[in-house]
Amino acid sequence: MPKSSVTNHRPRLVVVGSVNVDFVVRVARLPHPGETVFGTDCAQHAGGKGANQAVSAARLGADVALVGRVGNDAFGRDMLQRLHDKRVNIEHLLVSDGTGTGLAAIHVASNGENSIVIVPGANGLVSPADVMAAAETIRAADMLLLQLEIPLDAVRAAQSVAREAGVPELLDPAPAPREFPEDLLAVDFLCPNESEAEILTGLPVVTLEDARRVAPLLRDRGVRHTLITLGERGVWLSGDGDLDQLVESFPIDAVDATAAGDAFAGAFAVKLAEGGGLLESVRFGCAAGALAASRCGAQPSLPTRAEVDRFLYRDDRR
Numbered sequence: 485m486p487k488s489s490v491t492n493h494r495p496r497l498v499v500v501g502s503v504n505v506d507f508v509v510r511v512a513r514l515p516h517p518g519e520t521v522f523g524t525d526c527a528q529h530a531g532g533k534g535a536n537q538a539v540s541a542a543r544l545g546a547d548v549a550l551v552g553r554v555g556n557d558a559f560g561r562d563m564l565q566r567l568h569d570k571r572v573n574i575e576h577l578l579v580s581d582g583t584g585t586g587l588a589a590i591h592v593a594s595n596g597e598n599s600i601v602i603v604p605g606a607n608g609l610v611s612p613a614d615v616m617a618a619a620e621t622i623r624a625a626d627m628l629l630l631q632l633e634i635p636l637d638a639v640r641a642a643q644s645v646a647r648e649a650g651v652p653e654l655l656d657p658a659p660a661p662r663e664f665p666e667d668l669l670a671v672d673f674l675c676p677n678e679s680e681a682e683i684l685t686g687l688p689v690v691t692l693e694d695a696r697r698v699a700p701l702l703r704d705r706g707v708r709h710t711l712i713t714l715g716e717r718g719v720w721l722s723g724d725g726d727l728d729q730l731v732e733s734f735p736i737d738a739v740d741a742t743a744a745g746d747a748f749a750g751a752f753a754v755k756l757a758e759g760g761g762l763l764e765s766v767r768f769g770c771a772a773g774a775l776a777a778s779r780c781g782a783q784p785s786l787p788t789r790a791e792v793d794r795f796l797y798r799d800d801r802r
Contacts, residue, residue: 495546495757498625500615500642501534502607502633503552503567503577504586505559506782508742513593523591530566531588531782532607533631533658536743538572540750540772540786541629546757549573549625551618551642552634553606555585560606566783576618580606586633596738596777602633602659610634612641623649626757629749631656636665643668652756656749660684670706675749677713692730695720699728711752711766713745713773719766731766734774734795740785747776747786771795 509523530539538550550572554560556579563585567574586605592598615622615638622628628646630639630653639655646653654673657664660680669684678689685698689712699710699722709723718733751772755765771792779785787795 493758495541495626495754496624497538497541497546497548497627497629497753497757498551498618498622499534499538499541499548499629500551500610500618500622500634500638501537501629501631502532502586502604502610503535503550503554503563504532504588504602504605504607504633505529505563506531506588506590506742508590508592508740508781510592511594513595514591514597514599527781529781529784530563531590531743532586533633533656533746534629535563535567535572536746536782536786537629537631537656537750537753539567539570539783540743540747540776541754542571543786544751544754544772544789544792546750546754547573549576549618549621551576551610551615551621553578553580553610553614555579555583555606556581557584559585559587570783573621576614576621578614580609583609590742592740592742592780596741598740598742600742604633607634610638612637614638615641615645619645622646622651625651627651627753628653629656629753630654630671631658632660633658636668639668643671654749654753656745657684658745666705669702672708673711673752674702674707674709675711675713675745675752676702677745678715681712692717692720695730696722696728709762713748715741718770719748721762721766723762727762731763731770733770736774736778738777740780741777743782743785744773744777746782748773750786751792768792768796
């Protein structure tokens with residue numbers, strides 16, 4: 485058996501973000517605009533980028549607090565219980581009366597690609613006041629994880645608290661607005677995928693050379709380290725000094741890529757907060773993302789620490 489990579493330091497992470505109920509429909513291929521296709525099955529899962537990243541980090545050994553909102557409905561009560569059962573601190577996960585819990589309709593093709601439509605629900609009511617109520621928890625964290633499925637004013641409030649306390653930030657800029665606010669980009673770690681990197685820079689990101697070209701543009705706009713997730717190819721890492729390289733992913737049979745990026749973000753944050761180096765932490769994140777993409781659903785696909793350790797051990801033995 486591999487030696488566990490858990491250190492003596494148990495990371496303390498805070499995630500400010502969304503909680504959704506995912507309705508996942510599997511299809512042979514994604515439909516074109518105006519086209520109707522038949523699905524093969526439909527399933528309901530716990531999701532939302534904020535909740536996914538929180539569960540990812542908790543399953544990998546971190547103490548995680550989630551700041552956000554659910555609706556006062558059966559879905560919200562179920563999400564609260566699920567997150568509690570997964571050892572996520574839900575003290576700052578508030579319940580909104582008169583508003584439903586966020587929903588996501590997800591189509592997943594046979595090759596693992598997906599398309600997603602989100603109804604924000606209670607996620608749209610997360611406010612700066614909600615964030616400030618959790619300020620002491622954020623100040624005590626080793627890292628703050630953010631996404632954009634909640635109002636941008638709440639994201640800004642969380643960034644302000646973290647920056648005053650010197651807490652590193654990881655921003656997953658999804659879903660990326662076409663007019664991306666410049667002030668959000670002054671982060672320690674930015675983790676876009678290819679399409680989000682294109683929205684942010686106006687340049688297509690298809691090849692590795694494209695990723696190499698756009699990463700410095702993001703750094704020029706305030707990003708300290710850019711981690712462009714490139715699916716099965718891995719992650720393009722650009723950062724301090726001369727750091728500018730591809731960290732290759734792991735070969736897997738892709739089943740559902742829905743939460744692979746969230747698995748990566750949570751795992752990267754955990755390993756880095758434990759004291760891991762950048763390359764080591766990105767590789768750890770790639771392993772978690774690969775495992776998540778090999779399974780169905782969002783949170784059900786997120787791997788445990790033991791699973792990631794075994795996966796990396798097997799790869800190292802090749």
